[in-house]
Amino acid sequence: MARKPLGRKFTFSRLLYRQALGLMPGGVNSPVRAFKAVGGRPIFIKEARGSKLYDVDGNAYIDYVLSWGPLILGHAHPRVVRALQEAVQRGTSYGAPTALEVRLARLVLEAYPSMAKVRMVNSGTEATMSAIRLARAFTGRDRVVKFEGCYHGHADSMLVRAGSGAATFGVPDSPGVPRSVARDTITLPFNDQEALKRVLKKQWRQIACVIVEPVAGNMGCVLPRGGFLKTLRSLTKRYGVVLIFDEVMTGFRVAYGGAQERYGIRPDLTCLGKVIGGGLPVGAYGGRAELMSLVAPEGPVYQAGTLSGNPLAMTAGIETLRQLRRKGTYEALQERARALEEGLRDAARRARVPVRLYRAGTMFCMYFTEEEVVDFATAKRADAKRFARFFHGMLQRGVNLAPSQFEAGFLSLAHTKWDIQKTVSAAYDVLRTL
Numbered sequence: 001m002a003r004k005p006l007g008r009k010f011t012f013s014r015l016l017y018r019q020a021l022g023l024m025p026g027g028v029n030s031p032v033r034a035f036k037a038v039g040g041r042p043i044f045i046k047e048a049r050g051s052k053l054y055d056v057d058g059n060a061y062i063d064y065v066l067s068w069g070p071l072i073l074g075h076a077h078p079r080v081v082r083a084l085q086e087a088v089q090r091g092t093s094y095g096a097p098t099a100l101e102v103r104l105a106r107l108v109l110e111a112y113p114s115m116a117k118v119r120m121v122n123s124g125t126e127a128t129m130s131a132i133r134l135a136r137a138f139t140g141r142d143r144v145v146k147f148e149g150c151y152h153g154h155a156d157s158m159l160v161r162a163g164s165g166a167a168t169f170g171v172p173d174s175p176g177v178p179r180s181v182a183r184d185t186i187t188l189p190f191n192d193q194e195a196l197k198r199v200l201k202k203q204w205r206q207i208a209c210v211i212v213e214p215v216a217g218n219m220g221c222v223l224p225r226g227g228f229l230k231t232l233r234s235l236t237k238r239y240g241v242v243l244i245f246d247e248v249m250t251g252f253r254v255a256y257g258g259a260q261e262r263y264g265i266r267p268d269l270t271c272l273g274k275v276i277g278g279g280l281p282v283g284a285y286g287g288r289a290e291l292m293s294l295v296a297p298e299g300p301v302y303q304a305g306t307l308s309g310n311p312l313a314m315t316a317g318i319e320t321l322r323q324l325r326r327k328g329t330y331e332a333l334q335e336r337a338r339a340l341e342e343g344l345r346d347a348a349r350r351a352r353v354p355v356r357l358y359r360a361g362t363m364f365c366m367y368f369t370e371e372e373v374v375d376f377a378t379a380k381r382a383d384a385k386r387f388a389r390f391f392h393g394m395l396q397r398g399v400n401l402a403p404s405q406f407e408a409g410f411l412s413l414a415h416t417k418w419d420i421q422k423t424v425s426a427a428y429d430v431l432r433t434l
């Protein structure tokens, strides 16, 4: 990457943003991209390769956003690109079953023994929405329990104290969500098993499911405390409540078998997305045979999709998982992630800036706070203004972080030792000025 001096120019990004503002709400197609949480104006991207992102003004960045998680192999991985080029010539969608769907389903089920069957959809939002419908059908109950700061996509019932963009904007309860829907969503603090115990004891007859991000990645990166996930499992089992692990972010990321492999828990249903699409739009949900046999056309629970199981998306997913299955992949990822974590920690210490850094596999977050971050309340007390200054300083030095304190950062196989060194040294330079 060229060592550009500070004071990068963003002429074309500015121009495009001005046009975009007149054409799309906020100039973007997904809210956090608009930089509202950090101020300033978004950069427009022209292309990306490996660990690098290139904007329309010719600036290069080491990218820790990776399209918000999917690109664990890095951008435009040659094997994925080649597989897609070959696939696209055979047509882009058939609306009929393919061998590709069989192959990806098999890869997913092999990695997630808790899933007897899987259904492909087009986004993480669709996956969680469908999983919740299924849990309601299975139990004949309406209420769902979620945790504050966990984001499960933007379905109505989940836009209650959600993290991510919703957290960033401080409007966790979006207008337009019917009160009648929000009423059936119970939110509890993450890592608070006592609260769950109380709610289940009193209301279990109404509760269909408990949905959780086993490592919470939409309020930064909040790790489950020892025993939290185990207690979720045993309590839900006791009351006949469906346990849904939303592994859209953590799946194939914190381990090949996701958080359920890492922490040794078997949920009833699992939601996937991001990595399994290799950068194309995909989601999936699956779980115990008893539950999945209720999904149409095997059972009465309706769920469908014009582009579900799309051949291009399946191709990118299959090729991505194939690369991930190679020996030593997760060890290599782990090693790089540890180097970055230690480097950043050390930079903050040398710069005398109090931070809390958390990491699970290749997802991480550095909070500007002295306090342990265990839930949404503690995450929100981190200094977002300081983060914004850090973010812009890093951007000026060619490092692209997610434009909010409440987002996880990601590493890919394409990040080199040199990328990490450069990131750490940029971080030290910026931290010193905060």
Ligand SMILES: *Cc1c(COP(=O)(O)O)cnc(C)c1O
Residues within 6 Å of the ligand: 122, 123, 124, 125, 126, 128, 151, 152, 153, 154, 213, 217, 218, 246, 247, 248, 249, 273, 274, 283
């Ligand atoms: C990203 C994400 C979703 C939503 O996925 P989309 O593809 O953006 O709809 C749901 N749950 C979690 C945990 C996520 O990180």
